[in-house]
């Protein structure tokens with residue numbers, strides 16, 4: 001009922017907070033919610049805006065389109081290559097971004113909703129893109145976010161785009177022993193692709209719940225959000241039910257992007273919290289996430305993910 005009410009009767013506030021002087025990275029910003037969030041952030045005066053995209057031609061088109069609609073100076077927006085299905089690409093992006101003078105916002109928006117099984121980097125692709133690489137990039141850039149906090153006496157935001165649908169799975173994989181959670185998610189015979197996208201969005205929430213306390217005194221604000229069901233290209237490879245739901249209920253992409261911008265602009269009061277309809281709203285988290293079972297699953301998932309991240313980039317979790 002909350003979902004229907006939100007979709008039909010609530011419109012997140014139009015973003016007005018200035019991003020002047022700030023450096024902002026938006027992943028997956030050539031289209032969809034990421035592009036509309038980038039457009040708001042450009043309009044709100046950011047000094048540097050990096051469109052982190054896997055298709056740089058599409059990124060250049062988005063840059064031109066955003067410049068033409070906001071009038072922002074052509075020096076503001078840069079298009080950088082980032083493919084979350086490749087750890088080498090994530091590492092190369094992070095190396096480059098670590099050389100920036102500052103990072104005020106890392107808005108991790110890129111994601112997929114694949115209906116068919118395939119692999120990237122030895123894991124099921126949705127898990128690689130939406131979960132492993134998303135947190136790989138986050139942890140690789142944490143030192144820069146923390147340094148920005150110290151040097152500029154500010155509170156940089158690390159913002160993860162999740163979804164309402166994190167509550168639309170029972171997550172049976174979470175009942176596995178810790179070291180079997182990802183193998184069960186990854187196996188061609190054991191992967192439940194019907195619930196894969198919701199599961200990936202749940203994993204994001206569970207990991208943020210574990211990371212937030214570790215970052216409590218870092219100066220970095222970590223938050224996670226639900227944009228609501230929105231028109232975008234997300235269901236291009238996804239389940240048909242998403243298309244049907246969208247037809248009846250979806251928000252305009254720009255309207256959905258407002259919660260991305262609200263989270264990217266939010267202060268320390270949003271640390272570790274879930275943003276929904278443009279505001280912090282922990283009550284919108286699923287009952288499972290708020291339960292003891294959810295806390296136990298959260299601990300196991302983080303343990304399993306941190307083991308994977310350490311193999312990809314030894315010493316990485318020391319960045320927390």
Ligand SMILES: NC(=O)c1ccc[n+]([C@@H]2O[C@H](COP(=O)([O-])OP(=O)(O)OC[C@H]3O[C@@H](n4cnc5c(N)ncnc54)[C@H](OP(=O)(O)O)[C@@H]3O)[C@@H](O)[C@H]2O)c1
Nearest residue numbers: 028032033054083084085109110111163229230232233234
């Ligand atoms: N739309 C909704 O109703 C809705 C609801 C809740 C949450 N979300 C979340 O919102 C975020 C944005 O989705 P959207 O709806 O705007 O979908 P979208 O229109 O499909 O945009 C997704 C973006 O992610 C990029 N991307 C996909 N795979 C990538 C990879 N391997 N490396 C780098 N970038 C990659 C896409 O690039 P390409 O254009 O090159 O594919 C695109 O820029 C996702 O995290 C999604 O889960 C969406």
